[in-house]
Amino acid sequence: MKPEALDAFATQSIRPGTLEAAAASPGETGRSMTEASVTQQEKVHLPEQPRPPLNRLNTPLGQRIDGTEAAAKVVEEAAQVVEGVVQGVKAAIHEAVLWAEKKAEVLAHSEDHAGPYDSPATCAGGVSDLDVMATGVLPATIPVQEDGKDRELDGGHKSGGRDSRLAEMQKRIRTKQKWGANRKHSNHPLLLAATVAHGLLALGHMSKGLEQFKHASINALPTTLRGAVKAGWYEGGGFLLIMAILNYKWAQTGLLDVYDKSIAGLLVAILAGAAASYFQSGDKPTATALSVVAILQGLGAKGASP
Structure with missing residues (x-):
């Protein structure tokens, strides 16, 4: 051994583990080295434990991605609901427009074709008031009454509210004209x-x-x-x-x-x-x-x- 080692050994200034190793016998030293090598080999040949599968949701990035997908899903569902409501409103408006058009066509047909030949009964008879007027038996115009009033149909008030309102308006006009004529030169x-x-x-x-x-x-x-x-x-x-x-x-x-x-x-x-x-x-x-x-x-x- 070197003199420095001997001095250290003599003064016991080195580490305790080194002193024990130096004091131990050569057989114990070899046995301890053998056990250490065996332990290292066992550690080397020890089978590795399988790693648990990585859950991307447990990571911060996975949580952010999952939150974005959930928000996108909610937005998509809301868009579907709104689209359904809009489609329902469009369908209702379309039905209302169709109903109004059908009603207008029915009213137009009833007003445009209210002649004497539209009824099956008059068509079956083959003779109407128009035929008599055409032959000259009946006059085609309504005579003016003797008191100077405007022309009125005999059944004007029976045909509906429109004829009654028209007759009332004509009556007011006649009243104003008559009163104005009477008061034209006198106050x-x-x-x-x-x-x-x-x-x-x-x-x-x-x-x-x-x-x-x-x-x-x-x-x-x-x-x-x-x-x-x-x-x-x-x-x-x-x-x-x-x-x-x-x-x-x-x-x-x-x-x-x-x-x-x-x-x-x-x-x-x-x-x-x-x-x-x-x-x-x-x-x-x-x-x-x-x-x-x-x-x-x-x-x-x-x-x-x-």
């Missing part, structure tokens, strides 16, 4: 008086409003409130002027329909209410003027009704 005096009275009321209302605008109490109001008061006076004057124009029109033609009568009645009520209000406030001249105009309006409307 209703009460309605003319109401027209003049409404005009005077409008002028008086506006002049009184202008006087009120100069008053100190009106000028002391805020700008917005002062503007509202002025607008109210102007609206009152404009309303009276419109009523004057309507009364002049009624004096020419009369109250022809229910709308004219309703407006006239409403105007009488407004004038009467205003007269009562002014009477309670102590303004008797204004109340008297409004009462006179209301009476003229009511009598004129009653006398001008056909």
